[in-house]
Amino acid sequence: MKIVGTGCGPGMLTEAAIAVLGEARLIYGSDRAIALARSHIPEDCEVRTITDYKRLRELPAHAVVLSTGDPMLAGLGYLPGEVVPGISSxxxxxxxxxxxxxxxxxxxxxxxxxxxxxxxxxxxxxxxxxxxxxxxxxxxxxxxxxxxxxxxxxxxxxxxxxxxxxxxxxxxxxxxxxxxxxxxxxxxxx
Missing domain, CATH: 3.30.950.10 (Tetrapyrrole methylase, C-terminal domain)
Structure with a gap:
């Protein structure tokens, strides 16, 4: 699993985050996080809104999870997997x-x-x-x-x-x- 920071606002995705998104086939995120990353998500990628944060650890290993801002600042950085930092608030x-x-x-x-x-x-x-x-x-x-x-x-x-x-x-x-x-x-x- 990869946990990708979307940045706290539009245009704040890092190049590393954009590269991960470009290869993603399954993405989970809040509506806001998905909106911040939308222009970099491949058309053939499955995108799902997170409905149960308690079950995120059960996602498949190839999933990309979007975290608004930076995952390590009150975000989803506690999940297992690689963390790709974002520009935090x-x-x-x-x-x-x-x-x-x-x-x-x-x-x-x-x-x-x-x-x-x-x-x-x-x-x-x-x-x-x-x-x-x-x-x-x-x-x-x-x-x-x-x-x-x-x-x-x-x-x-x-x-x-x-x-x-x-x-x-x-x-x-x-x-x-x-x-x-x-x-x-x-x-x-x-």
Whole structure:
């Protein structure tokens, strides 16, 4: 099996990912991941939408599994097989904000325990890290900012890599508004 990162937005597939897709005969992915890779999928390739993430380990050895962004950043990189990295939302957000990746502390709240993510983010900001938090539509930015010192800078990065990309800046005392379901939060001293 090969797990291929599609990048976080259109046009962010790597050459290595495109090469794997060009030889694929069976591809699984979310609707979004399939859409990001569609132009590089051969016409004779069977493409299936993932309906049960718990059964992905049962896929045949020749399957290619698409993971949005990079499989190793809260993606499908836990699956057995070769991982082909993708351009992650962390890379794009830090590039847009001109922040060094060496200061990053990644925190996943997408589909996970939000209270634990908020606690971890607060601890990392207090250690001097710049937190990169992967949110989901149910995540509460209000809960996060209550756990941070008021002067902490906050960036809400929405739809990274898409034409409607938006980055809003603020502080924990005056946080930016979230207007999209697909977003990440960057918090810290930057």
């Amino acid at each position: 962390l890379q794009v957000a830090f590039a847009r904000l001109r922040l060094p990746l060496t200061r990053a502390a990644a925190v996943a709240a997408h589909g996970r325990d939000h209270a634990h993510a908020v606690e971890t983010a607060g601890r990392e900001v207090n250690r001097g890290k710049i937190v990169f938090l992967i949110a989901d539509p149910a995540f509460s930015l209000a809960e996060l900012v209550r756990a941070l010192p008021p002067a902490t800078k906050i960036a809400v990065c929405e739809n990274l890599g898409y034409p409607d990309e938006r980055i809003a800046l603020g502080t924990a005392a005056e946080p930016p508004e979230c207007t999209a379901e697909l977003y990440v939060v960057v918090a810290g001293d930057f």
